[in-house]
Amino acid sequence: MPHLHDSLLIVSDLDGTLLDYHTYRWEAASGWLGIFRQKDIPLVLCSNKSAAEIIEWQKELGIIGQSFIAEDGAVIQLDARWAGSESFPRRIAGFRHEELMDLLNNLRSQYGFKFTCFADVDVNTLVEWTGLTHKQAALARLREASEAFIWRDSQEMFSAFAERIAELGLMLVQGGRFWHVMGVQGDKGQALRWLYQQYQQNEGKTYTTIGLGDGPNDAMLLDNVDYAVVVKGYSREPVILRNDNPARVYHSLHYGPQGWKEGLDYFIPSS
Structure with a gap:
């Protein structure tokens, strides 16, 4: 199981996961957000939202300047500290x-x-x-x-x-x-694998990855992390993963940010 002392990389969907599906509220997740900021643990937002939208959410969540994946993987924003990277500041996959x-x-x-x-x-x-x-x-x-x-x-x-x-x-x-x-070059799985390589190259270390998502379109995200939290969602279609081993995957009982917190509480001992 992952631990706060490990080099963690958190990758999270927004709508229905970190944000409440109906109200877009996120306060239930504030405890873990504070811990991630305190411990300098990257929180990569991975969403179908536009880059402009995600930057606004980064401001609200207190994680401005961190890498993110927008438009379901078609747009990848690099960490503000990586200005020397060849793809800085942003990689566009496929068609404009x-x-x-x-x-x-x-x-x-x-x-x-x-x-x-x-x-x-x-x-x-x-x-x-x-x-x-x-x-x-x-x-x-x-x-x-x-x-x-x-x-x-x-x-x-x-x-x-x-x-x-x-x-x-x-x-x-x-x-x-x-x-x-x-x-076809722009799915969340391909984007996450590419971004993980950028973290390794720019930070010089290997990370334990935890992904969180609530919908079928998050399966490619959740299939490409070490530990996955399937947040209870409203989609009529199930989230089908290639590896749904209970040692790797947790299905939350709560929706939205409550389920987001629940999944992280399950995988990471906060003490």
Whole structure:
């Protein structure tokens, strides 16, 4: 089991995990956040949110300047201390947002697929869809290597859409509220493996990794850490892991930040 004296690296999803799914509150996690700051334990946020959104959450959580993974792995921000790194400050995997939107609009025009992207609507509409504040919704639209959308067509048409997406070298990821499309190079697992190498190279040590997530799209995150916390979530689809060994994986009884705290309490003796 990991210990606070070990070189720990914590990797956490945001919505439904560190943040309450309905209210976006996180205070139940504040005890561990304080310990991580005190012990200089990195907390890598790994989310489908945009980089602009995550930077704001880093400010609120008191972890500004740390590495993070945005847009489900398509964007990786390096630690502020690593200014000499070749990929500093940010790595983009796969297609840039402008290219993605051209491809999506072409598919819409050619096949008549019905879906609505974040880029198609104004900020007020996003506020209605998400429950975010006006500022948060504006930041959510600042995507760099992926696009979020609502599917508005039949399941049959979705299957055809998924085929066209794959032919273009793109992939679909189902988040808690929306679908996301990005290049196949941009999943959370690939992003985490690459970022872990950056930690080893820049910090000169090996880390014990603990990952926390609540949805099916977090499986690639949780499959690429030493210890995994599956926070109880609201998705109708289960979180299916390649290695669900109870010695490595803990399934929380509580939702959101309460489950986040519960999982860390289970794996790390706070004393």
